[in-house]
Amino acid sequence: MTFKYANLLLIIGFGSLSVVSSLLLSSGMLFLLTEVLVIALLAQMWNLLAGYGGMVSLGQQAFVGLGGYGLYVFANHSGLPVWLWIVVVPLMVGVAALPLGMLMFKLKSAYFSVGMWVAAEILAAIVMRTDALGQSGGLVLRPGGESLAGNPERILFAGAGLLLIGTIVGLRVLLNSDLGLALLAMRDGEEAAEAAGVNVRRTNLLIFCIAAAGCAAGGALYYFSTLYIAPTDAFQINWLISMMFVSVIGGVGTLTGPLLGTAVLIAVRETCTSLGLTGGTYWIIMGTIAIATLLILPRGLWPALRSKLHVPKTEKEATIG
Amino acid sequence: MLKTVGISKSFSGVPAADDVSLSLQAGERVGVIGPNGAGKSTLLGLLLGTVLPDRGQILLDGDDVTRLSPHQRVSGGIARAAQIPMTFHRLSVSDNVRVPAVHGAGLRGREAVEWVDEVLEMCGLAASAKVAAGQLGLLSRKRLELAKAIATRPKVLLLDEVAAGLTEPEIETIIHMVETLSEGRAIMWVEHIPFALRSVCERLIVMDKGRKILDGPFAHVWDDPVLQEIYMGVPDDNLS
Ligand SMILES: Nc1ncnc2c1ncn2[C@@H]1O[C@H](COP(=O)(O)OP(=O)(O)O)[C@@H](O)[C@H]1O
Ligand SMILES: [Mg+2]
Numbered sequence: 001m002t003f004k005y006a007n008l009l010l011i012i013g014f015g016s017l018s019v020v021s022s023l024l025l026s027s028g029m030l031f032l033l034t035e036v037l038v039i040a041l042l043a044q045m046w047n048l049l050a051g052y053g054g055m056v057s058l059g060q061q062a063f064v065g066l067g068g069y070g071l072y073v074f075a076n077h078s079g080l081p082v083w084l085w086i087v088v089v090p091l092m093v094g095v096a097a098l099p100l101g102m103l104m105f106k107l108k109s110a111y112f113s114v115g116m117w118v119a120a121e122i123l124a125a126i127v128m129r130t131d132a133l134g135q136s137g138g139l140v141l142r143p144g145g146e147s148l149a150g151n152p153e154r155i156l157f158a159g160a161g162l163l164l165i166g167t168i169v170g171l172r173v174l175l176n177s178d179l180g181l182a183l184l185a186m187r188d189g190e191e192a193a194e195a196a197g198v199n200v201r202r203t204n205l206l207i208f209c210i211a212a213a214g215c216a217a218g219g220a221l222y223y224f225s226t227l228y229i230a231p232t233d234a235f236q237i238n239w240l241i242s243m244m245f246v247s248v249i250g251g252v253g254t255l256t257g258p259l260l261g262t263a264v265l266i267a268v269r270e271t272c273t274s275l276g277l278t279g280g281t282y283w284i285i286m287g288t289i290a291i292a293t294l295l296i297l298p299r300g301l302w303p304a305l306r307s308k309l310h311v312p313k314t315e316k317e318a319t320i321g
Numbered sequence: 322m323l324k325t326v327g328i329s330k331s332f333s334g335v336p337a338a339d340d341v342s343l344s345l346q347a348g349e350r351v352g353v354i355g356p357n358g359a360g361k362s363t364l365l366g367l368l369l370g371t372v373l374p375d376r377g378q379i380l381l382d383g384d385d386v387t388r389l390s391p392h393q394r395v396s397g398g399i400a401r402a403a404q405i406p407m408t409f410h411r412l413s414v415s416d417n418v419r420v421p422a423v424h425g426a427g428l429r430g431r432e433a434v435e436w437v438d439e440v441l442e443m444c445g446l447a448a449s450a451k452v453a454a455g456q457l458g459l460l461s462r463k464r465l466e467l468a469k470a471i472a473t474r475p476k477v478l479l480l481d482e483v484a485a486g487l488t489e490p491e492i493e494t495i496i497h498m499v500e501t502l503s504e505g506r507a508i509m510w511v512e513h514i515p516f517a518l519r520s521v522c523e524r525l526i527v528m529d530k531g532r533k534i535l536d537g538p539f540a541h542v543w544d545d546p547v548l549q550e551i552y553m554g555v556p557d558d559n560l561s
Contacts, residue, residue, distance in 0.1 A: 178423045185409045185420045191371060192407035197395040197425025197473055 037160035043258035045214035046243035051252035059116030065234035067216030068223035094213030124235035138230030251300030328377030337363040339531035352518035355528035398476035406466035410455030425473030444468040
């Protein structure tokens with residue numbers, strides 16, 4: 001199958017699936033599925049950053065929170081449609097990530113990871129103390145100062161589905177572009193890539209900003225569906241843990257892996273909920289699954305499954321699949 | 322075209338480059354020899370920008386490039402084949418060459434594809450274009466490292482022991498490649514193999530303990546007693 005044909009099939013197939021199911025499913029189910037799509041989206045972003053870019057950020061929850069709060073602040077105070085802000089806020093977060101990235105890239109490897117986590121904590125603390133953001137009490141979504149008419153979950157779910165597909169197709173195109181080639185080269189050796197003429201720092205910054213914008217888009221979509229946002233929720237480390245769990249279980253550095261990982265995460269979580277297991281037990285089960293999977297299949301589920309199904313023709317096909 | 326003025330670099334107090342001044346003219350082919358640890362790789366690293374000097378200046382076509390990062394110097398026309406091949410092990414051989422063709426030489430579209438094919442042909446890698454670089458043997462990896470350097474279309478090509486560790490017939494093929502590649506560009510070739518340097522270079526630099534000891538016409542430097550002195554203790558067959 002040619003590359004473009006595969007992309008088209010992805011868009012039409014999953015696009016129509018998400019539109020049709022948005023018409024058929026109950027609103028509780030739609031809410032859950034929207035969250036699933038958002039987690040898959042966030043995982044793709046963490047995977048892009050850490051799996052392809054080698055930047056293991058422990059602070060991506062900051063961008064989720066920024067996306068959510070950005071949406072609330074601008075929608076509540078502007079009078080412009082919420083949908084506009086769902087598009088604009090992630091772009092603004094992507095731009096705002098640039099100076100943060102320039103600062104954080106002064107830190108190397110593990111220090112970068114921890115630095116990002118600290119930055120996220122600082123941001124959460126600032127939000128929690130800011131009057132205009134409702135402090136620890138949070139904000140209610142009131143576009144233009146009025147409460148939202150009707151429930152948006154159908155269209156939100158379809159929107160999240162389309163965004164996820166757009167993201168996957170976009171990532172495929174990106175990884176097949178000259179920029180993607182630079183990224184894949186950097187993954188095998190930054191000094192070698194630099195010596196081949198790649199502007200390593202600029203490429204890293206660009207990926208950092210894209211991942212920030214993607215996480216913000218996920219946050220904006222998710223908190224649109226909740227109609228309420230609070231700092232302890234929006235900036236919580238659980239966002240990060242979900243992203244990492246899903247990427248690592250599914251297969252870091254592959255595009256299909258995080259999708260598979262999301263399915264596992266949600267299946268386990270919903271089973272735990274229906275069995276009445278509480279937060280603590282739930283995380284112990286999750287941790288056990290993660291460790292067990294990685295002991296048996298160190299590269300994650302998808303690479304193992306794929307080698308059973310068929311052998312990729314090239315190493316590049318393997319990395320992009 | 323490439324010039325250093327008194328560049329020095331120490332690693333934890335031990336000088337790896339000590340007040341080195343040299344200049345390289347367009348099209349000139351210079352050999353560099355010296356015992357292990359003499360600072361030859363460090364010198365090439367300083368020229369490419371992967372090592373930053375403590376003191377001194379590096380000029381490319383009269384412009385100060387001392388503080389420029391490697392990718393900027395690559396755009397300016399400097400390229401290096403590293404002593405330990407730095408290939409992209411998960412990418413195919415042709416993608417390995419495409420990285421410098423696109424990002425180093427700045428080629429796009431058809432032009433890039435054709436140039437990659439040409440470089441692969443030139444370096445004897447056309448048959449393994451689709452193989453992942455990590456699966457190559459030593460000779461092919463050395464060829465690929467050379468191919469990556471050449472793909473940036475450099476004016477100055479720095480070669481760091483590209484023939485080391487190979488058998489004599491393999492060395493012959495590398496010599497032949499370097500001769501082909503040196504067409505129209507300056508070359509600085511670090512190597513311990515005298516017959517390889519002799520067949521390509523008209524000038525020879527000798528380094529020891531970070532210092533440039535000798536620099537001049539090949540035959541002249543080769544017969545200098547100082548060179549024999551530096552290599553005392555090294556078996557004779559290594560030198561002749
Ligand atoms: N990155 C580095 N860190 C610490 N010491 C280094 C580094 N690179 C080179 N050196 C030291 O500098 C000296 C010169 O090394 P090098 O330039 O590799 O010599 P050569 O290539 O002539 O064998 C050696 O003593 C080596 O140990
Ligand atoms: Mg060396």
